[in-house]
Amino acid sequence: MKASVPMSSVRYLLKAAEAQGLDRQTVLSSLDITHDEIIQHDTFPAYRYGMLYQKIMWLMQDESFGMLSGGKVPNGTFRMMCLCIIHSRSLAHALYRCSDFYEICRGPTIKPVLIKKGRFAMVTFAPLASSSDNIEALAVPESKEQLRTTLSMWHHFICWLIGRRLSLKAAYFTSERPDDVEYYKTLFQSEVRFNQHANALVFPASYLDMPIVQTEDSLRGFLKTAPYQLLVMVENDNSLKSQVMAMLGKDFSREMPSAEEVASALNMSVSTLRRRLNEEKTSYQLIKDDCRKEAAITYMNAPQLSINDIAALMGFDEPSAFFRSFKKWTGMTPGEYRKSEEYLKFGKAMRRT
Template sequence: MEKTITVPSGYVRYLLQQVDKHGFNLSELLDELGIDPREVEMRTEFSAVKFGQLYQRIMWNAQDESFGMVSGGRVPNGTFRMMCHAIIHCTTLERAIYRCNSFYEICRGTKVKPLLVRKGRYAKISFAPVSTVPEEEVRELLQNEAPEVVRTGLSMWHHFISWLIGTRLDLKAAYFMSEQPEDAYHYETLFQSEIKFDQHDNAIVFPARYLDYPIVQNDETLRGFLQTAPYQLIVMVDNDQTLTSQVVALIGKDFSRELPGSEEVAFKLNMSVSTLRRRLSEEETSYQKIKDECRKKAAVNYMDSPQLSINDVAALMGFDEPSAFFRSFKKWTGMTPGEYRKSDSYGQKYSLGTN
């Protein structure tokens, strides 16, 4: 049975602390999503799908897309969507990040924008003030910001960039201005790179060659990405550098839409269909096998969210008729959806990034 993708419960507890701090009704919020408070307190891991849904609801209730992230102000809902539309047709990652920088100069609420510096073999992305805000003000903001907020901000930029290019952005290092926390091992797991604390800046550093990578996403894949956001910005990005992992990234996590065919995937990877088939065969798989495995994994993850009915899951998986979903789920797992939710496998939690 597929393992449920999870995040540390500490992430959830911190987010809920912020909700309570801002005066929102915490009990009502958890009840709306069918989350038992004891599930957060007693478990060491929490479903990434449910965490994404929780985060999405909090941002909507707060009317602030920057909730729990570095911004210095309230960012209106819809801002991230418009930024994505502004950059999705950029030819390279470098152009996309520069356009992000320009977009943040004109959007309301934030005092902070991403800053890209390319120097020699490496490049760095850090936080910088928008032009109307004094540098000293943002520096003080970053120095006083909770370490969890900075970690979330850098992690989400890392994952967003990885999604744009269809493969994990392999980091050289991640730097933080804060002192080393007790849960420093979570930083290593999350960024999978050298981690340094007590630094003069908060930044991620990576090989500059990634900046020349093409943006492989398009309007269709963006639609699915936005439907499930911020889920893909939260979960661990796979460290796998194989062609299989790139194909998985291009398939995405929106299964309510028609998935791309092998011809479209091959085109985005700048290779012929025959080359795609040959290289996947060398990795002992095929495009159809990858697609089936992605659908199976998504179905199980959705099924592990009790607030979603089986019909809800069927719709999220793109099935017009629940009966068709029942047949497919049994083919994938050996159980019907109802049998799965009565089994010992239902709701099992595993470590961050497990696939």
């Protein structure tokens, strides 16, 4: 089972890069991606999409590339923002600090804003106090991929901060209703509304009191793979398997939800969850194992990550435990894998980024 993104996301990314002067073929060739792959398939492997996104952000010198920001965000900005919020006492405190950080950093003209109303809270976006730009001018129908990417990345980032999935009540978009509404529902696992007055993530306010579980140590490994863990990581369908994959995400440094917790979040009994997954010829345990295996291989393909880095990203307290699991998943130890042809192929592509 390979997590993938819709090819429309890849085409949008390449089109946006071309519009800003990058040569498409040069970018694709540097990552061993062929033109035929882009035009002949409906989906694209998630880990390769992460490599492509990382490459384009580096070439553009813009960490907000493809997102709602109103301007270029210099490389290194995201790291500094994370360091500013990683010691926050709660999610609410971290989000308020994010907003303050955007007010003083160079590049963007739009910042995230936290609004609390009764039982629910909302993360939306607003112009900086020093900006005269109108945020509505940036939310045109042609930017629906930009809006979806923005809300998806912020959703995954918040999940990473608190070490668990942020269960949304709804995701709001100012763009027109797209053709692939089901993909939005799979991605956000919530109600999705279009033609709204703002782009926003709406969730129970109780999450705001949750502590930030990440540390400067866990941040280092996270940054080495960014934006991989923040990108879309589900199949382009609305199968139950895809919904479960969306809930698991790609942050395995946190404890995975139990089958009971997943079933409850999907408003079904555990027996129904098991039966329906069985009908799709899979199981919750198999999905978890496959997701962890894929994530481990993705991290192993990144030469900038040490084995200890990868063990921490995968949630193992001891590297030796990761060694045993990796050999169980692949039939090779991490050291043997990094001498294999598969690693030499993908490691070469990663080193070009």
